[in-house]
Amino acid sequence: MSKVPVEITDAIRDGKEIPDRKLDILCRTTKSMTQTRGHISQEEVDEFLAVGYTSPHLLGIIAAIGIKTMSNYSNHLTHPELDQPFASRKWTSQ
Numbered sequence: 001m002s003k004v005p006v007e008i009t010d011a012i013r014d015g016k017e018i019p020d021r022k023l024d025i026l027c028r029t030t031k032s033m034t035q036t037r038g039h040i041s042q043e044e045v046d047e048f049l050a051v052g053y054t055s056p057h058l059l060g061i062i063a064a065i066g067i068k069t070m071s072n073y074s075n076h077l078t079h080p081e082l083d084q085p086f087a088s089r090k091w092t093s094q
Helices: 006-014 021-035 042-050 055-078 084-089
Strands: none
Touching: 021 042, 021 055, 042 055
């Protein structure tokens, strides 16, 4: 399971400010990466690197997006049951 505190994942889900600057930059970079299909600005890259992340971290974001996309597509076809340890965090659309 994720080691990210529930308060952080709730903020991400709810579109609220993430109090940890480094995690906030990670979240914003990831959102931008998905929304622009990888065409993020150099300013975004520079901001990401300025808080201590590295170029391999950017590649990690790309890999995570790819894995999540494949998982979503597979789940849309197979409709698996949610594992019990994740039941309390089940996503419901607003």
